[in-house]
Amino acid sequence: MKQVAQHLPNEGKCAVEIVVHVSKDLGDEQQNQVVSALEKTDGIIGAEFCLMRNHLVLAKYDRGSMSSQDVLKSFNSLNLDAKLIGPI
Numbered sequence: 585m586k587q588v589a590q591h592l593p594n595e596g597k598c599a600v601e602i603v604v605h606v607s608k609d610l611g612d613e614q615q616n617q618v619v620s621a622l623e624k625t626d627g628i629i630g631a632e633f634c635l636m637r638n639h640l641v642l643a644k645y646d647r648g649s650m651s652s653q654d655v656l657k658s659f660n661s662l663n664l665d666a667k668l669i670g671p672i
Contacts, residue, residue, distance in 0.1 A: 598648040599629055601672035602655060604641045607665040618662055625658045626650075642672070 610618065615633045621648035622631040622643065627650035634640040643656050652668055 586596050590618060598646050599644050600647045600652070601644045602640060602652050603669040603672065604656065604659055605667045605669050606641060606659065607667075612640070616629055618664065624657055628658060637666075640644055640669070641666075 593638055606618075608636040610633075615638070619631045619633070619642075622628050627646050629646060631641055631643045634642065641659075643655050645652075652671075656668050
């Protein structure tokens with residue numbers, strides 16, 4: 585299985601990685617749109633769908649500017665039914 589964590593940017597001590605479950609079945613183009621929208625959100629450093637489990641998203645955020653619940657709200661603002669799985 586591909587390790588997705590190595591691809592997200594490293595932004596120092598304030599960066600936290602979490603796993604989010606997306607219940608909607610998204611195609612590649614939709615996944616790219618979600619990642620692009622999330623990465624434009626202030627405080628989100630990176631986001632990446634897991635290749636082998638495409639309902640899981642690894643999201644890295646700056647805990648100094650947002651919380652895990654804020655990240656989850658960012659997913660839900662994209663009309664995704666998302667649930668926080670937990671930290672990495």
